[in-house]
Amino acid sequence: MTLAAVHALAPGDELEPLVLPPITRATLALFAGASGDHNPIHIDIDFAQAAGMPDVFAHGMLSMGYLSRLLTERFPAGSLREFKVRFAALTLVHDVIVCRGRVRNVETIERARHVTLDLEATVPKRGITTLTGHAVLALPF
């Protein structure tokens, strides 16, 4: 998005959705090592099953990382002030995640435009929402 387009955002506007490739076991192994979250419940099916799960499932922070790309790919670096999510449902192997953002509010505070976005990650094929949250960005004029 150009800076002009970012500044023109108004409540109700939707960001172009980000559609991710299907989650694979390799995605999870790579994320475990790269993120430092080594909880075996995400990478070791034996451990997951002993913990009462049918299979491994994705790290919540993987989805939050994907959701962050909605922001980093569209807004200037350093403009993100606040980013919060609730992990509403587990993301499973083979899930195709779609990340969406919609402008909730725009206001001018101290010579910057503050944009509040409602965010969500969904798995349309299973009809579920896995993450809900919001972000606040401060865009200097």
Next chain:
Amino acid sequence: MLDRGLIGLRLPQATTTIEAGRIRRFAEAIDERGALYNDEQAARAAGYRSLIAPPTFVTTIRLDAYPAGDLYALAGLDLPRVLHGEQEFNYGVPVCAGDTLLLESEIVDVYEKSGGALEFLVVATTGRNQFDELAFESRSTLVLRRLPERTT
């Protein structure tokens, strides 16, 4: 059951130095291709000291400074029961490769829902850089679910 006496428990201060390779590997794992997260020259040209950390890299900084196992042992958490319930970040100055961050972390809340079927532990962490600038505040809510009865 979690002890509400854990509220206010501070973890020891920890320092961690941010490696460029760690940022690149993290960016790769979430397929973040922005030049500022992958190309040091591009980041410097944009006015940063070096590569900058993607927004959710904060959790990796926290885990590098405070291995999850340490917190689990301290709070008596049973790893197979732990899920991530909520995550909140507030951002100050950008985190750049080469920065040395001082982290402070505290258990700020412990509560339960559904008659104890779900227990919650909230950990707040702040990171300040080598210039004593606030880089981030993180608030993580861990959920402890009750494990199903073993059938075998």
